Amino acid sequence: MSELRASRRGLFRAAAAGLAAGTLPSAASAAPPMVRGTGDLGLVVERATGSLLLVDTTARAVLARIEGLGDMSHASLVFDRSERYAFVFGRDGGLTKVDLLTASIVKRVVQGGNAIGGAISDDGKLVAVSNYAPGGVRVFDTETLEMVADVPAIDAKGAPSKTVGLVDLPFRTFVWSLLDGDEIWIGDFTDPRTPKITKFPGIGRLPYDGVATSDGRWYVAGLFGEDALTRLDLWTEGAKPEKVLAGYGKGAEPLPVYKMPHMEGWGSAGNLLLIPAVAHHSVLAVDRDTFREVGRIAAHGQPVFCVARPDGRQVWVNYAHPKNDTVEVIDVPSLKVVHTLKPGPAVLHLEFTPRGHEVWISVRDADRIDIHETKTFRKVGEIAAKSPSGIFFTPRAHRLGV
């Protein structure tokens, strides 16, 4: 055992040396699993090259590059509850199971023509994928990647729809929205061969994304076609979707949107949610129970991600093209911008270490990940990555609705 550990350490020393020399091992695939914990590991999407970087957030280092994942524009991933395996959702419909301990692909299937994201069930047995083409949601066995359920999204008018905003809920349940169909669907996959689907039509025009609050009570769909959001109470039997924040953009001319906001990671801080105002240069502070606006923060541009530090004291925001060179930090108690970073063009995503002492920021056009302390905002590290976009750390495995 100690011999194996030593050889793995050797491999990783070699990896570090290779990095310095500008090359990366992808030979790890043949190696036996390394002996180590995975709670401080993560994966970074390299969107243009169809690859992932396996990273260590304690060492602030790259351990390996995993290649062969296809078209990774807008790729996202989830971790299983062992924090050993990741399921990667590619734009080309690829669903790939990756083993972090061997830094290799376990299995890959092309499940659809054009996918947008996915989620994993609470028991770790099912992974669901949301598709643009052929539309609908498909559910797979996490062990074999065999399809166990196919739920086409045919709306109340009989037309097929793209699906968005797919999230997991307790007890093998997933919720998603129909982009073209203006509906929310809840799917109970307790028995995946006979899923129970509950449909809510007419929820508002063009839901572009959806999110569940961290307690699993509310599913909220952002609307592109209306100046409002729709929320659904998932704890109350027979609840109907209700419009909230109607007219939040009133009084200001909507701006062209060059990048859709993302609702994942919505800053949930105490009793507040901090959310991007679509087509406006502002972040809305909303009461989590009533969904009434309690404050509005003037921002550098149109927000894309508003991500709360795990303790909820700060929310970090990045922006849409052409203002995507900046990150702002909002102090939640005062609802004021307290710090501004200028990492450079095309800041695409950010992810906090498990308890939020550091944040990793992907800077696509600089081929770089910046690492900052969140207390002092000081930059403490940097990692080379090819056209990086999404950053995903393993503690996501234990969070609901991601």
Next chain:
Amino acid sequence: MNRNRVARLTTAVSLIAAALLAAAPISAARSEPDAAAKIRLTHLLVQDCGSCHGLTLQGGLGKPLLPENVSDRSAEVLAEIILDGIPGTPMPPWRGLVTADEALFLAETLKRGLTP
């Protein structure tokens, strides 16, 4: 004639043409983007158009934009869509971020297809 004078003349011609022929096709008095601009525009096409239409332009939230998908529209029509967007859909107007000539270059690139 030096290059600056040519550029000024071209600008003057474009202005006159624009004033006289507000509704004329945008190719009436065009100046091709230079090499650096073409690199910047191709980057924009892949990365920023790609954020909705897919990095390989095979579609996403937005429609696929491969040559076979845009073959029924002229480059001029595509350039107008780029500049003005499609109201009622998420396709935004890019006017202000790209010029008419740059939009036409983007449209022609779509017609021809991105070569890897």
